[in-house]
Amino acid sequence: MNSNYSSQFKQDAVKLAVESDQSIAQTAKDLGVNGNTLYTWIRKYRQVKPSANKGSGENHPYEELKRLRRENAQLKEERDILKKAAAYFAKNSR
Numbered sequence: 001m002n003s004n005y006s007s008q009f010k011q012d013a014v015k016l017a018v019e020s021d022q023s024i025a026q027t028a029k030d031l032g033v034n035g036n037t038l039y040t041w042i043r044k045y046r047q048v049k050p051s052a053n054k055g056s057g058e059n060h061p062y063e064e065l066k067r068l069r070r071e072n073a074q075l076k077e078e079r080d081i082l083k084k085a086a087a088y089f090a091k092n093s094r
Contacts, residue, residue, distance in 0.1 A: 010041045018042065024038055
């Protein structure tokens with residue numbers, strides 16, 4: 001299945017998924033790629049790249065950024081849920 005995509009496309013897809021503000025699943029959907037396929041490409045990319053950063057003390061230059069973006073998205077979702085709940089209870093308390 002993965003052989004249908006060029007290595008350049010895979011690299012570009014991984015870069016977009018890692019650097020984008022949107023979820024990996026959404027990036028995969030936008031590219032017309034199965035989400036699991038994109039996750040596999042990302043895992044392979046992360047296994048290859050850390051050797052280039054030997055001595056830097058970091059695992060992968062994008063891991064922390066991606067983790068923070070996921071955390072930020074989760075916090076925004078939780079905030080939105082709380083806003084809706086507060087509006088609902090404020091409406092019902094009148």
